[in-house]
Amino acid sequence: MKTDKWFYELFLSQPGMLAELLPGIDASWTFIYSAPVIKEREFRFDGVFTPVSDDPLVPIVFAEAQMQTDENFYRRYFAEIFLYLEQYEVSRTWQGLLILPSRGLNFGVELPYQELLEHRVTRLYLQDLKAESDLSPNLALLQLLVTDQNQSADLSRALLKKAETEIEFERRLSLIETILANKFPDLTKEMIMQILDLKQTDITQSLFYQEIIQEGRQKGLQEGRQEGLQEGEAGLVIRLLRRRLGQLSDNQVEQIQKLSVPQLEDLGEALLDYTEMADLVRFLAKLE
Numbered sequence: 001m002k003t004d005k006w007f008y009e010l011f012l013s014q015p016g017m018l019a020e021l022l023p024g025i026d027a028s029w030t031f032i033y034s035a036p037v038i039k040e041r042e043f044r045f046d047g048v049f050t051p052v053s054d055d056p057l058v059p060i061v062f063a064e065a066q067m068q069t070d071e072n073f074y075r076r077y078f079a080e081i082f083l084y085l086e087q088y089e090v091s092r093t094w095q096g097l098l099i100l101p102s103r104g105l106n107f108g109v110e111l112p113y114q115e116l117l118e119h120r121v122t123r124l125y126l127q128d129l130k131a132e133s134d135l136s137p138n139l140a141l142l143q144l145l146v147t148d149q150n151q152s153a154d155l156s157r158a159l160l161k162k163a164e165t166e167i168e169f170e171r172r173l174s175l176i177e178t179i180l181a182n183k184f185p186d187l188t189k190e191m192i193m194q195i196l197d198l199k200q201t202d203i204t205q206s207l208f209y210q211e212i213i214q215e216g217r218q219k220g221l222q223e224g225r226q227e228g229l230q231e232g233e234a235g236l237v238i239r240l241l242r243r244r245l246g247q248l249s250d251n252q253v254e255q256i257q258k259l260s261v262p263q264l265e266d267l268g269e270a271l272l273d274y275t276e277m278a279d280l281v282r283f284l285a286k287l288e
Helices: 004-013 017-021 073-087 111-119 137-146 149-161 166-183 189-196 207-223 226-245 250-257 261-273 277-287
Strands: 031-034 047-051 060-065 094-100 121-125
Touching (some): 004 017, 004 137, 017 137, 060 073, 073 111, 226 250, 226 277, 250 277, 261 277
Antiparallel strands (some): 031 047
8 A cells, every 4th residue: 555645745734743643843833844865875764844943952853654564664764864864964853753554563673772762753553543533633534544444434524524624625535535545446536436425424514614605694694685695605506516526617607606596505405416517417407
């Protein structure tokens, strides 16, 4: 399973991830991500998070995801760190983050590195997350790596439903699609979308949906005009249709913008069952 890329997409898109996983990391600290090469033996880190701050007590973080047994992993990991510290003339403190599947796998002899592993490096075992509940969204996304298909579907729908903004919804959806595609390679994109079942997730119950529709209605009330409510409803329906079906034609957008509020509410409910553009075409044709 090719998880490395997914891990670092997750770290880059979820700014609070490092602070949540590493003790002593402040959520307000900003880091720059890179994957540098150590020249002497062509070592390459999965990820190095370099603080933007000049404060030497804000640590540089050396992150690695190791999903298979490797008896030389600890030797290689610490060799990379100290070569990096020398070659890049680092003058600040450092921490390590290792994302590992379970405690039972052999990653090499620990004794020479025991003090570093105990005081400098945080080891996150994904298997420990499997039975956990009420996890933060960051940890729940990592939990997806160790759940079966049915659990992954339930967890993914819950993550999407709890998204508080449209941007967060889109970000989580992209990450979830990526991890499911890697974890279950036999699934097509269409099958993944069916598993996520946005109708079952009921996007109308998500926080950002409720905020948007409320904004549209408040606009109508504040202006004392029915047009304000209609515009808010139309804009929301168009956005949901684009997410569900893809790009709409200019003619379709114009038709939707002319619908009455009751018609828009009918369309808003109907689109949750839509699987292809023909569904929308049929709905609009009936109105004509």
